[in-house]
Amino acid sequence: MSKHHSWPRFITLEGGEGVGKSTNLAAMAELLRATGRELVVTREPGGTPLAETIRELLLAPRDEKVAPDAELLLLFAGRAQHWQQVILPALQRGAWVLCDRFLDATYAYQGGGRGLDVGLIDSLSELVLKAQGPALTLLLDVDVATGMSRASERAALDRFEQEQLSFFERVRASYLARAEAEPERMKRIDAGQALAAVQRDVASVLSAHIAHCEIHHVD
Template sequence: MTRRGRFITFEGTEGVGKSTQLKTAARTLEALGIDCVVTREPGGTPMAEAIRDLLLAPRDEPVNETTELLLMFAARAQHLHTRIITELNAGRWVLCDRFTDATFAYQGGGRGVAEDRIAQLETLVQGDLRPDQVIVLDAPVETGMTRARHRGELDRFEQEAVAFFERIRATYLRRASADPTRYQIVDAARELDAVTADVAECIRHLVSTAV
């Protein structure tokens, strides 16, 4: 019987280097002989990517907070049930750029959606599936936004005010402090080599304790 793979998510505000550190994690796992896949949210399948485009595109029409929340979970349901669970059941480790912690942070902390509403959708869509490890890349908001602006044109979320991202960061840190076994905070404001070394060590530790 194939052993289930591990599910590792990378979280954080804009510009903290999630994409870069997902590559670090994948390289580390591959060097240890572990088969893995890298994906992202919202997105990860053709249909979920189409929903991502709807969510991120700047638009004149105001987006209702409930619309945004339901679209996030619609993309997640498709991603989870057509890709993530299949990969995990095949024994592959799944590395995901954001998952439901991002919804608690962005739609909960950022938009002010009640956490019990998010939790109800989390249970509906995911059942009891949760990430095995959440790596939170943390940096001051201004640091991250400066990096994000250097990447090019900002999407609908990246155009929000600094206070929006301060609430998001605070939500991430609060969730991580409430469950320090499952969450690992990495200081992403440092030089890239230091961040990369910490992420690689997180992954090696997780492999060493996997059963």
């Protein structure tokens, strides 16, 4: 992906279970709406009626073991629809797009967690996204034990949330490795802090990015 194209107004929020994505996504949306531009808030898996149906297939607990390759292909099927129908058109008309999880999650969960070949994920990403992606990714990071403790306080666990702790340790390690490899794009936020501190850090990173886009008249 040597010719990777980052869309300045495309921002993603990543992290494992129980890191507080929903709360922080709402705060980020408020900051982005304050720019006066259109904002599209979306999520993966999901984002279109078809992709939401695929999300249900992916998350529903089931007796049948889901082959990792099947899981990966379902994710990219949903992503192809989401990208072509929602994300790319919004970016092309100058809107901000804020997405709860995107491609990094696939490298973390299917690459790190499931142990799938990263080259296979690269190939599917090239096919679906044509080397396009977000200019800024915020990674909410907390130790796995804390995150899973928080997640367990919610409603019934989905198929992914029922995985073993070792799975989530691999997911976290993969996320952190990606953040270390791409420090300009991917910013780690300590989600183990008090919520006010987390939101202050999130606002700081996001505000700096918005200011950069405005100063440089990014279209």
